Amino acid sequence: MKGLMQDHPLLISSIFEHAINNYPTQEIVSNSVEGGIHKYTYEDWGNRTKQLANALKDYGVLEGDRIGTLAWNGYRHLELYYATSSSGLICHTMNPRLHHDQIAYIVNHAEDKIIFVDLNIVDLIKLAAPSFKSVKAIVVMTDSKNMIDLELSNGIEVLCYENFIDKKPIEFDWPNLDERTASSLCYTSGTTGNPKGVLYTHRSTVLHAYGINLKDAIPYGAKDVVMPVVPMFHVNAWGTPYAAAMCGTKFVFPGAKLDGESLTDLMNQEKVTISLGVPTVWLLLLNHLRDSGKKLDTVQRLIIGGSACPRTLFEGFGEEYNVDVIHAWGMTEMSPIGTANMPLYNTTVKNKEEYYDQKIPQGRTVFGHQMKLIDDEGNIMPNDGKTQGRLLSRGYWVLKSYYNDDTQKDRFFDGGWFDTGDIATIDKNGFMTVTDRNKDIIKSGGEWISSIDLENICVGHPSVANAAAIAIPDEKWDERPMIVVQLLPGKEVSKDEILNFYSGKIAKWMIPDRVEFVDNIPLGATGKILKTKLRDMFIN
Ligand code: AMP
Numbered sequence: 001m002k003g004l005m006q007d008h009p010l011l012i013s014s015i016f017e018h019a020i021n022n023y024p025t026q027e028i029v030s031n032s033v034e035g036g037i038h039k040y041t042y043e044d045w046g047n048r049t050k051q052l053a054n055a056l057k058d059y060g061v062l063e064g065d066r067i068g069t070l071a072w073n074g075y076r077h078l079e080l081y082y083a084t085s086s087s088g089l090i091c092h093t094m095n096p097r098l099h100h101d102q103i104a105y106i107v108n109h110a111e112d113k114i115i116f117v118d119l120n121i122v123d124l125i126k127l128a129a130p131s132f133k134s135v136k137a138i139v140v141m142t143d144s145k146n147m148i149d150l151e152l153s154n155g156i157e158v159l160c161y162e163n164f165i166d167k168k169p170i171e172f173d174w175p176n177l178d179e180r181t182a183s184s185l186c187y188t189s190g191t192t193g194n195p196k197g198v199l200y201t202h203r204s205t206v207l208h209a210y211g212i213n214l215k216d217a218i219p220y221g222a223k224d225v226v227m228p229v230v231p232m233f234h235v236n237a238w239g240t241p242y243a244a245a246m247c248g249t250k251f252v253f254p255g256a257k258l259d260g261e262s263l264t265d266l267m268n269q270e271k272v273t274i275s276l277g278v279p280t281v282w283l284l285l286l287n288h289l290r291d292s293g294k295k296l297d298t299v300q301r302l303i304i305g306g307s308a309c310p311r312t313l314f315e316g317f318g319e320e321y322n323v324d325v326i327h328a329w330g331m332t333e334m335s336p337i338g339t340a341n342m343p344l345y346n347t348t349v350k351n352k353e354e355y356y357d358q359k360i361p362q363g364r365t366v367f368g369h370q371m372k373l374i375d376d377e378g379n380i381m382p383n384d385g386k387t388q389g390r391l392l393s394r395g396y397w398v399l400k401s402y403y404n405d406d407t408q409k410d411r412f413f414d415g416g417w418f419d420t421g422d423i424a425t426i427d428k429n430g431f432m433t434v435t436d437r438n439k440d441i442i443k444s445g446g447e448w449i450s451s452i453d454l455e456n457i458c459v460g461h462p463s464v465a466n467a468a469a470i471a472i473p474d475e476k477w478d479e480r481p482m483i484v485v486q487l488l489p490g491k492e493v494s495k496d497e498i499l500n501f502y503s504g505k506i507a508k509w510m511i512p513d514r515v516e517f518v519d520n521i522p523l524g525a526t527g528k529i530l531k532t533k534l535r536d537m538f539i540n
Helices: 012-022 042-059 075-086 100-110 119-131 161-165 202-212 240-246 260-270 279-292 311-321 352-357 451-459 495-502 531-538
Strands: 027-031 037-041 066-070 090-093 112-117 137-140 157-160 182-188 196-201 225-228 250-253 274-277 301-304 324-330 337-340 369-374 389-395 418-426 432-437 442-444 447-449 464-474 478-487 514-517
Touching: 012 042, 012 075, 012 202, 012 240, 027 042, 027 075, 027 260, 037 042, 042 075, 042 161, 066 075, 066 100, 066 119, 075 090, 075 182, 075 250, 100 112, 100 119, 100 182, 100 196, 112 119, 119 137, 137 161, 157 161, 182 202, 196 202, 202 240, 202 337, 225 240, 225 260, 240 250, 250 260, 260 279, 279 301, 279 311, 279 464, 311 324, 311 352, 337 369, 369 418, 432 451, 442 464, 447 451, 451 464, 451 478, 451 495, 464 531, 478 531, 495 514
Parallel strands: 027 250, 066 090, 066 112, 090 182, 112 137, 137 157, 225 250, 225 274, 274 301, 301 324, 442 478, 478 514
Antiparallel strands: 027 037, 182 196, 324 337, 369 389, 389 418, 418 432, 442 447, 464 478
């Protein structure tokens, strides 16, 4: 027998309408790309988003068309998020830190019709545009005063954002879409092969936003002020634009200025209570706070994910700045939230040491997402907190295949399980710890050494800015660990001192065999360490 409850589709337009109707006076603040702080309300955002939806419709794009964005976190990007998806178009965010050949590949693979681009990213478009096959127009996200002179080949029209939406009506009837309609598209740049597209649906996006707002995940509230430092081109800024809008949270967008000083000043000026980003950004911020003597006046929570968060960040922010750092884990393929580290009813800590110990795992799963461990033969591994295995994931907001790409079929298992490519342990209370990426784990004499553990210990040294552990081939042991170290400016440390720093912290046989210093650890476009580059530098 069927139940008798209403059956409204889960649509991004419902989040939008809820937000603008219930919190019209709430603020959205952006550090604008043109310079200066831009402020407006949810009501203004609502009107302009509907103008943009009208402009897109008038331009002639059709339901299902992909609309590209190459933009930092800012109010126009938020308008694009909602105007596209709500009207049945697909918001295709792209990472401006990629090489222009990669951008051209992604644009052509997605068959974008229009690309919206921030002023200071236009040079990338100039380089990539000659290879575009489907693009009809580039819209530069600025006003006529700041508009640049740009001519492109291939018959691609160049438009100015403010002129594009000017005088369009502030009313728009959102279509009543099927909730499984595609809403946005994000390519993940693996270290091998071409980037792969993850095509989210309205349903997955709304459920993910609900999941984020569970109390033991990353909930927002109307009194929160959120600064997503994680870019809107990286997995929809971890779902923040949806989850926070659902709750009427004030947005503070940092634009292109992600250095410690700019972030600290904006956080204090706008009374930010919660912020999200990768460890690299927070290490820079922590160093800035220490050097400048500034404080974070209002920040209560920092959500850190994207790579393993070193203990120094939990302790540094917790002890020196009274900020609670929360570890979270996820992937582009899962919208991205999989786990968040929040204490359980039976979590007890006797002292500070134990308090920070229990913050290190990537955390417990959020309802709507499930995970399990298997070995290479597919046997299920025990959740005993010790046995490592390949981490599989499934759930309401996990992909079922990549977009027009079947090269990864072997990562999808029966029952909807997806092989994340991470190696992890799960304890009996469900706390998951990522020990490595499958391809980064160091296999020494049949035993596994976690490169994450080696890196976390090393960055705990007071003179170390960043560290990366990689495997070096070894005749006897197959592989042995090597640690590549970037020191803080002006610091000098010997190789022996680095090695001695490991003693007593891990088993002797896990201590790296080799230490190398570099001026800069190479980072990829989303702030993750580029181990392939390090392997090229030191091994190949
Ligand atoms: P991306 O799709 O670019 O967000 O990358 C996802 C991958 O980042 C995951 O499969 C993990 O390998 C890694 N990752 C994300 N969050 C964490 C975390 N908290 N700790 C360790 N690795 C993480």
